[in-house]
Amino acid sequence: MTGLGAVFRPQLAPERLRSVARLADEAGLEELWLWEDCFREGGISTAAAALAWTERIKVGIGLLPVPLRNVAVTAMEAATLHRMFPGRPVLAVGHGVQDWMGQVGARAESPVTLLREHLLALRALLSGQRVTTEGRYVKLDDVALDWPPAEPVPVIAGVTGPRSLRLAGEAADGTLLTASASPEVVRRARQLIDEGRESAGRADGERHQVVVYLLAATGPDAAARVRAELVAEGLESVPDLGVAGDAGAVAKAVQRLADAGADTVVLQPTGDEPDAEGFVRFVAEEVRPLVP
Template sequence: MTTLGAVFRPQLPPERLRAIARLADETGLEELWLWEDCFREAGISAAAAALAWTERVHVGVGLLPVPLRNVALTAMEAATLHRMFPGRATLAVGHGVQDWMGQVGARAASPLTLLREHLLALRALLGGERVTTDGRYVKLDDVALDWPPDTGTNVQVLTGATGPRTLRLSGEAADGTVLTAGTPPEGVRDARRLIDEGREAAARTDPHEVVVYLLAATGADAPARLRAELAAEGFGSVPELGVAGDADAVAKAVQRLADAGADTVILQPTADEPDPEGFVRFVARDVRPLVA
């Protein structure tokens, strides 16, 4: 079955998160995803709050920019969430927006090298290993977590990826991949192929989850809002991107992504969504029953 969720976009102020997280929990929404966008809201603090306010909804963070974070800190924060809320959190890491990284003086000369080193060290630390490494960016000297995630917890580290090299790296070194809302069904197929190339090169046979954001709008002005956001993001001419309409239209768009290889589809409201709470209800109560 395709997993379905929704995004709490950081264009909303942080104080709106509590009501929306609780609503997601009450309506049976499977997953609520948060973003760490510069310079809006932080991913770990928002995820911890959302998890504490709820009982069952799964909370994802997609994604944490690795240039901003020492890998030991990422591991400590991830392990803390997994121990306090076992089985309910998913964290994705990635390059981050390079212009934003430049603004804070953290832009890496080789983002791919940094991401590779971060992924390998992070997965090892969360697996309870003691790590010593002297990479170009990641340097650890006899580091191990005192409180790694419990052995029975399914801890996955996902990475956000768009370009071919990062997609291959995700297959090689991550447990799953997050694809942006700029990925049409054919793009998901291409991404799966590149991920599988990385998995084959690393001789990996474990499951690899693919999460795809789907820009969605509903209501009387939905087509206009969708067109405006796609145009603002430079995607106005990309076919089969985003969906505007009722629950049936949205469910069919979700199914197209699932048929292309998405395991999880996260519905992303437009930045100007007039009723974020209503969007969560729409996803959980109207779209979910129509998705296989």
């Protein structure tokens, strides 16, 4: 079955999260994803609150920019969430927006090297290993978590470029793709991920989970809002991005991504979505029944 979720966008004030998260949980939505966009809302803090306010829904952080964090801190935060809310947090890490990283003095000369080192150390720490490493960016001396997660937890890489997609296959448990990923891009991403998995000898392991955001809107002005957002992102000329319409139209767009290789599709409202709670209800109650 294709997983389905929705995004709580950080254009909304943090105090709006409680009502959206509770509604998503009560409506039966599988996943609610949060963003750590500079300089709006923290990913770990909002995820912890959303998990505490809900009972069953998975809460994804998409994503934590690795230049901002020492990997030991990332591991401590992730492990704490998984110990308190087993099986419900979903953690994605990535390069971060390079201009934002530059604004805070954290831009790495080699983002791919940094992400590789971070992923390898993070997965080792979360599996309960004691880690010593002297990398270009990640340096740990005899570090182990006192409270690692009780069960294995996946670490997802939020990436886009070919080298980073291969790295996700080599060193991550899943991949998060942005709403700029059309079905064709998802197919190509799967190929690159598989190349990375094969090079690392991981091709026969568990399925590598691919999560894809899909820009979506419903209502009388849906098409205009989707187009305006694509124009603002410079993506208006890219085919097969975004969807506007009723539940049937949205479900068909979700299925196209699933057919291309997405395991979970997370519907991303426009930044000017007028009814965040209504959008979540639409996804859970109208779109979900139409997605196999």
